[in-house]
Amino acid sequence: MKKKQSGNYLEYVPQRTPETEFSEDETGIVTLTKEWTGFYNRIAQRFFHRPRVSHIDLDGYGSFIWKLIDGKRTVYDISQKLDEAYPGMEKSLSRLIKFLEILRDHHFIVWKNAGEKAK
Secondary structure (H helix, E strand, C coil), rough: CCCCCCHHHHEEEECCCCCCCEEEEECCCEEEEEEEEHHHHHHHHHHHCCCEEEEECCCHHHHHHHCCEEEEEECHHHHHHHHHHHCCCCCHHHHHHHHHHHHHHHCCCCEEECCCCCC
């Protein structure tokens, strides 16, 4: 069972994990690279022809957010920048938090509480 995150998300600081590789194309779209390792992934690669490496293209919003993740900005800071860049976006904060949670679940980022070391 997943451990629930306690505290105020607005105070958390997302930080990219050092092993996360990414690239950016000429239009500003970010592509994350995920290497699938481990026993079950090797079985899937061998018998079900799953790729060893996946390339995940983020959309415009995701790319914008990814570029703002620097280990210093809080979720609140990122949400303010997102609202400035995309003023018509509905439920921007909840969408931002959900996106960051997905990145965390796939080990692209870690949460760092404001004033704490990365977990």
